[in-house]
Amino acid sequence: MPLTETGLKQPVKANEKDLLKINMPVIPDDQKVEVALKHLNELGEKFRSLMLTFESCVKCGACAENCHTYLGTRDPYNIPANRADLLRKVYKRYFTPEGKFFPGLIGAKDLELEDLEKMYSYFYQCNECRRCSLVCPFGLDTCEATMAGRQLLHWLGMVPKLHASVGAAMAKTGNHTGLPKAATVDTCEFLEEDIMDEIGVDIKIPVDKPADILYIPSSADFMLNPNTMTGAAKFFHYLGVNWTISSEIVEAGNFGLLFDQRATLRANCMRVIDEALKLGIKKVVWGECGHGWRAGKMYLPGMLDRPGRIPIVHIHDEVAYYIEKGALKLNPDSITRPVTLHDPCNFGRACNMCDTLRKVMNASVSNFVEMTPNRERNFCCGGGSAILFDDPEMYDLRIKFSAKKAEQVRATGVDKDGEGILCAPCSICKAQLYPMVEEHKLGVEVKGLIDLVGLSLYPVKHD
Amino acid sequence: MTYFILQILPYISVAVLTIGLLYRLGRWASGRIVHNITLTPAPTTQTGAVVDIAAEAILFKSLFKADKTLWTGSWIMHMSLFAILGGHVMGIGLLGLQFYYIGLTSAETSEYLSNLLGTSMGIVVLLGLLYLLYRRMAINEVKMISAPSDYLHLLMLIAIITAGNLMRFVPEWGIHYEPVRDYVAHLLTFSAVTPEMEVMHKPVFVIHLLLVQVLMMYLPFSKLLHIPGMFAHRWIINRPYVEPAPGMPGVTVGGSGHNVSGGHSASGEVQ
Numbered sequence: 001m002p003l004t005e006t007g008l009k010q011p012v013k014a015n016e017k018d019l020l021k022i023n024m025p026v027i028p029d030d031q032k033v034e035v036a037l038k039h040l041n042e043l044g045e046k047f048r049s050l051m052l053t054f055e056s057c058v059k060c061g062a063c064a065e066n067c068h069t070y071l072g073t074r075d076p077y078n079i080p081a082n083r084a085d086l087l088r089k090v091y092k093r094y095f096t097p098e099g100k101f102f103p104g105l106i107g108a109k110d111l112e113l114e115d116l117e118k119m120y121s122y123f124y125q126c127n128e129c130r131r132c133s134l135v136c137p138f139g140l141d142t143c144e145a146t147m148a149g150r151q152l153l154h155w156l157g158m159v160p161k162l163h164a165s166v167g168a169a170m171a172k173t174g175n176h177t178g179l180p181k182a183a184t185v186d187t188c189e190f191l192e193e194d195i196m197d198e199i200g201v202d203i204k205i206p207v208d209k210p211a212d213i214l215y216i217p218s219s220a221d222f223m224l225n226p227n228t229m230t231g232a233a234k235f236f237h238y239l240g241v242n243w244t245i246s247s248e249i250v251e252a253g254n255f256g257l258l259f260d261q262r263a264t265l266r267a268n269c270m271r272v273i274d275e276a277l278k279l280g281i282k283k284v285v286w287g288e289c290g291h292g293w294r295a296g297k298m299y300l301p302g303m304l305d306r307p308g309r310i311p312i313v314h315i316h317d318e319v320a321y322y323i324e325k326g327a328l329k330l331n332p333d334s335i336t337r338p339v340t341l342h343d344p345c346n347f348g349r350a351c352n353m354c355d356t357l358r359k360v361m362n363a364s365v366s367n368f369v370e371m372t373p374n375r376e377r378n379f380c381c382g383g384g385s386a387i388l389f390d391d392p393e394m395y396d397l398r399i400k401f402s403a404k405k406a407e408q409v410r411a412t413g414v415d416k417d418g419e420g421i422l423c424a425p426c427s428i429c430k431a432q433l434y435p436m437v438e439e440h441k442l443g444v445e446v447k448g449l450i451d452l453v454g455l456s457l458y459p460v461k462h463d
Numbered sequence: 464m465t466y467f468i469l470q471i472l473p474y475i476s477v478a479v480l481t482i483g484l485l486y487r488l489g490r491w492a493s494g495r496i497v498h499n500i501t502l503t504p505a506p507t508t509q510t511g512a513v514v515d516i517a518a519e520a521i522l523f524k525s526l527f528k529a530d531k532t533l534w535t536g537s538w539i540m541h542m543s544l545f546a547i548l549g550g551h552v553m554g555i556g557l558l559g560l561q562f563y564y565i566g567l568t569s570a571e572t573s574e575y576l577s578n579l580l581g582t583s584m585g586i587v588v589l590l591g592l593l594y595l596l597y598r599r600m601a602i603n604e605v606k607m608i609s610a611p612s613d614y615l616h617l618l619m620l621i622a623i624i625t626a627g628n629l630m631r632f633v634p635e636w637g638i639h640y641e642p643v644r645d646y647v648a649h650l651l652t653f654s655a656v657t658p659e660m661e662v663m664h665k666p667v668f669v670i671h672l673l674l675v676q677v678l679m680m681y682l683p684f685s686k687l688l689h690i691p692g693m694f695a696h697r698w699i700i701n702r703p704y705v706e707p708a709p710g711m712p713g714v715t716v717g718g719s720g721h722n723v724s725g726g727h728s729a730s731g732e733v734q
Contacts, residue, residue: 048494049699055487056692059613060537061605062530070604082608098684106685107610133502135529137537138693139519139700141500212712239714261498282712298499311707321709352503352704376504377528 008121009397011389014164019157021168022264026157033111037094039155043148044091050148053140054088055096057081063132063142068379069125072400077122080132084145086119087152120158123149125397127384128258128291129345134376146385147261154260162389163259170255170268174248175219181207181247187222188245195230199458203237205229206244210280213243215315216272216296217287218252218427225430227447228288231454232315238457239322243285246275252289253427257299258385265295269303272296276310284312288448290346290426291385297351314351316425319453320359328363334459335365335452337421338414340444342371342405342433343378344426357425360449364456365421369412379404381424383432398432399439406440418443425449465663468673469646470656476676483683488691496699505704516697536598540591543584544620547627550581555647558640578631585628592621612685619678626671636667643668 016026027035044051063080064070070078077083085107092099092108099108109115126146133141153159159167169178179187188205195203215236221229236243249271256265276284286296293314301308322328341361347353354375361368371378382401389395414420422437422444424430433446506512518524523541527534553561559577563570596617599605630637642661649656662668682688 045494047497048491049496049500049696051491051494052692052696052699055491056686056689056696058686058689059605059608059610060533061602061608062526062533064604064608066529076604076607079604079608085608096684102612105610105615106612130502133700135525137519137523137526138689139502139525139697141502141696141700144500239711241711242713285711298501302498313707313709317706317709318711322714327714349502350500352505352706354504376502 011160014161018164049144066135068404072403080142127380129380175251177219209244211242211244212282214281218289220427227451231450234454252287253292254295257295269300290344294346294350320356330456332366339421340412340414342424348376364452381429381432402436415443420444476679480679501702502700536594543588623674
């Protein structure tokens with residue numbers, strides 16, 4: 001149901017049954033506006049960042065040319081300031097004196113059902129990458145408006161089927177793909193055999209074993225990116241770490257950050273520390289997942305219902321630390337293919353990880369080429385905030401969103417011989433880039449950073 | 464009418480500005496900083512964060528990196544406007560003798576310099592504002608996201624500056640520092656403005672003052688809130704952040720777990 005009567009492009013909505021699985025009632029259409037206003041007021045009053053973003057924007061438009069969704073589509077509503085305006089106009093109309101008395105003058109407007117549909121369309125075209133916040137002269141965080149908008153829509157029962165079903169799968173099985181424990185154990189055994197065949201080393205991937213370290217992999221690493229999982233296993237094995245994964249939380253991601261920052265975000269955060277406690281864990285090490293790590297690093301401490309005493313770190317930071325300590329003997333000469341790095345938005349702009357990624361990269365490969373712009377100024381892959389929708393109209397948008405990324409990769413020249421590697425250390429980036437690399441005909445293979453560490457740590461012998 | 468603008472309106476406009484700002488700032492303060500939305504790379508100390516925010520406020524660092532043309536126009540506009548505000552305090556307060564008082568120049572040179580600076584900044588700020596107005600109309604993206612008020616703010620400032628410049632360039636429309644100082648002294652001491660005072664007979668001055676007061680009154684109810692808003696928002700996103708200690712327990716090289724047991728928080732905290 002991509003095109004509505006008004007011509008808006010929208011992802012398929014979750015139906016009543018899907019919504020019940022994530023404990024959300026559906027609000028009938030004739031009550032939506034009233035309920036939305038009530039919640040919008042609550043959100044504005046609660047989040048200072050949101051109120052400031054509503055009240056301080058001067059509409060200078062510096063964000064327009066810095067947003068890849070606008071660059072890719074030239075749709076006026078994909079200008080970050082304008083996207084936030086969908087909500088801002090309404091907020092001003094009802095909750096500020098100027099909007100109450102002079103709506104026309106300051107561009108405020110009454111909320112109508114149609115506006116909610118428009119919000120549903122455009123807030124799910126935002127990648128929540130925060131590049132606009134970086135370039136805004138006041139640092140206004142348009143991502144906060146998108147997040148508030150999605151929260152509001154969630155409370156109205158307007159959630160993409162993708163997000164709702166991932167939320168439901170997470171609550172049921174502890175991972176986004178709905179993998180039960182038996183399948184997790186099976187996959188791990190299969191991956192262990194894989195490692196054995198590849199490098200002839202017996203490396204175990206322990207499941208639910210009381211240990212020092214709890215590794216939180218992305219569930220996509222069990223299907224789409226197995227080399228990321230085996231890379232992490234190789235790293236832990238090399239150092240002799242007493243580690244485990246938990247079948248209850250085989251998921252680095254947290255979709256709560258993306259559509260419901262209350263119940264879903266909190267439940268997923270609690271799941272991590274509950275499991276860590278159960279297994280007697282001393283430290284939690286997070287896997288390759290951009291938004292998940294943002295949630296784990298920045299949001300989790302404030303979302304817990306009890307003090308979180310177990311330190312949580314990211315595997316890249318640990319790898320970089322042991323590289324610095326000289327504890328890892330990497331063989332960069334074993335990876336001579338040209339590699340370029342896509343800095344995931346959440347790592348660069350939200351989690352302070354740009355230097356770490358480069359430390360690990362430079363130690364693992366011998367031919368690393370920087371992309372421009374890079375680090376915290378990098379452009380999003382186009383899949384950010386999990387808008388990985390498959391319906392044709394939304395898929396078409398995803399290709400357009402990644403046009404800037406394709407341009408950046410081409411400019412590095414790593415794709416020239418068809419031998420290049422595009423390193424994207426984030427599950428959503430990978431899921432977006434696998435098809436995008438094909439669509440934009442780039443001669444690169446998409447890999448994670450831990451994949452490269454694993455390959456460099458235990459080079460495959462070519463006889 | 465002149466009497467109203469000069470004697471009564473100033474108290475109203477200052478009151479509206481103050482109460483309006485307090486209302487807005489109070490609303491902001493009652494909202495919480497719910498999540499850690501620090502923009503990284505972040506500094507590790509509070510001083511580092513203050514330096515970052517200062518660089519944003521004084522040099523418009525983010526905008527410089529993002530859009531050089533807009534930066535040029537807006538930085539020049541804001542800095543000259545700021546200089547003009549300071550110039551009003553110096554000119555009216557010290558009668559343009561500020562350079563003389565700090566021992567740099569003679570009294571005459573000081574007044575001459577004060578006039579020269581005021582006049583030139585008046586032209587610079589006008590050019591800056593005209594550029595911003597042109598930009599708002601010429602660049603399609605900016606035009607699309609503009610509301611009528613976005614133009615009105617610029618036109619209002621242009622009107623205020625034009626009135627000020629006319630007073631500089633047309634001697635008979637202008638007014639010297641002394642009568643204005645007397646007038647301000649009257650206002651501050653709550654004494655009545657008398658009909659023979661020079662300020663009562665300078666229409667351009669009265670218009671200039673009227674427009675400024677109108678601006679003061681709508682400032683707390685407009686996007687001009689970006690002045691305090693910038694500091695308030697940067698206070699949320701430009702914060703120090705200290706990374707949690709690296710090192711895993713049971714690994715003999717480097718981290719033997721001592722870093723781990725010492726880590727009290729699940730995430731970085733400011734020391």
